[in-house]
Amino acid sequence: MAFPRWAIPMAALLTASGVVLTACGEERPGLQLNTGSGAQQSPPADPSADPSADPAEAVPPATLSAAKVRIGRVVTDQEGRTLYRFDKDTAKPPASTCTEKDCAEAWPPVMTGQGQVNVRGVDQNLVGKVRRPDGQWQVTLGGWPLYRFAQDKQPGDVKGQGKSGTWYAAAPDGKKAAEPQQQEEPQQEQGGDDRWAGWTVLKVRKDPRLGTIVTDGKGRVMYRFDKDRPKTTNCYGDCKKAWPVVQFTNWKKLKVEGIDRDLVDFIERKDDGTCQVTIDGWPMYYYAEDEQPGDAKGQGAQNVWWVVSPQGDKITAGSGGGGYGY
Structure with missing residues (x-):
């Protein structure tokens, strides 16, 4: 039948x-x-x-x-x-x-x-x-x-x-999941020059000492921590004060230039629920002592903090050995 x-x-x-x-x-x-x-x-x-x-x-x-x-x-x-x-x-x-x-x-x-x-x-x-x-x-x-x-x-x-x-x-309701290309383009804010406000931006820049490294839309350098693990952060308390997390906004306000978008994701932190950007699984941080765009004073701090390549790999060139290690 x-x-x-x-x-x-x-x-x-x-x-x-x-x-x-x-x-x-x-x-x-x-x-x-x-x-x-x-x-x-x-x-x-x-x-x-x-x-x-x-x-x-x-x-x-x-x-x-x-x-x-x-x-x-x-x-x-x-x-x-x-x-x-x-x-x-x-x-x-x-x-x-x-x-x-x-x-x-x-x-x-x-x-x-x-x-x-x-x-x-x-x-x-x-x-x-x-x-x-x-x-x-x-x-x-x-x-x-x-x-x-x-x-x-x-x-x-x-x-x-x-x-x-x-x-x-397929989304859990049977409809189509959000399309990765459906995102607004950042607009110039009136009365200011910060066109990336409210966005998560990952870009690359050529540094004469470090090579090709990852920064945000303002040129702030990003780091990874050897004591972390992919998809896991081990930087809390005083560590997080010295190494502020790179926060993830949402997929519609993510701008990626020079980095494979498939490598970019986020984790939800256990301490405060903040969404933290990851590249190839590694949580991303800033260094509190970096005062100007392009500063990389945290490079090689205590031999555990490193600037990152567009692939999320650590770059060990130009290590200074200072800063806060935790």
């Missing part, structure tokens, strides 16, 4: 399928989620092996989770990979138009078993599924079929965002 291509709301499947639905609070960017099942996505079952078998029975349950990435809040799978929707699909009724081999290889559909979809931070009432031509069930959100992008290699990658003007990361 052939199955029609229509969506089944997940709420209607709870009793029959025994699906387990969970929820959690705020997720970290690119966090790999542990579903507790340890299940991995399986290849489609071979219908020729048993014509009476339902191919969906061979597919483990999918997991949808809300997470923060560089473009904002998106939906990810059980491995933390960003999920996408396709403008050429339809949500009413739910239907996938990405069924040809080349499309499905570039944009693997998110499959699930017999109604078993776990959710974390996603409204279960928005979750459904649609039958694909091969007999398997593809997960939908807000009616839109969901996909991965084959070129996303790490949790939190969003390389598929805006591809061909038709592929977009």
Whole structure:
């Protein structure tokens, strides 16, 4: 018997399928989620092996989770990979138009078993599924079929965002996630010359002593701290007074020049909740003793503080060895 291509709301499947639905609070960017099942996505079952078998029975349950990435809040799978929707699909009724081999290889559909979809931070009432031509069930959100992008290699990658003007990361409400290029351009403030007020700006400049280093829009030099770890700060109290954090505003008011935007992110500090800029995971700081744009008096302080390259690497040239180390 052939199955029609229509969506089944997940709420209607709870009793029959025994699906387990969970929820959690705020997720970290690119966090790999542990579903507790340890299940991995399986290849489609071979219908020729048993014509009476339902191919969906061979597919483990999918997991949808809300997470923060560089473009904002998106939906990810059980491995933390960003999920996408396709403008050429339809949500009413739910239907996938990405069924040809080349499309499905570039944009693997998110499959699930017999109604078993776990959710974390996603409204279960928005979750459904649609039958694909091969007999398997593809997960939908807000009616839109969901996909991965084959070129996303790490949790939190969003390389598929805006591809061909038709592929977009899915937000937890099923709508398109914010587009990285949708941002205002900074305007000259009346009565002043600070056109970057309210913005987070990362630029590069050539320093005759240090080479190519990172500064903000005013030319203030940025540093990283050897006692930090990627995505983790260890500079609090008096340390933070001597080394003020580079604050992150929001994605729409982020201006990056000469730095790969994919390397830029932020962390939320535990002490005061401030969002701190990171480059390649490393938290960024200023040095309180730098008085003029281009000053780098903190370079090499106590052999743990360093100016940074556009890749987020520390630059050890021109080390002075002074300043506050902590």
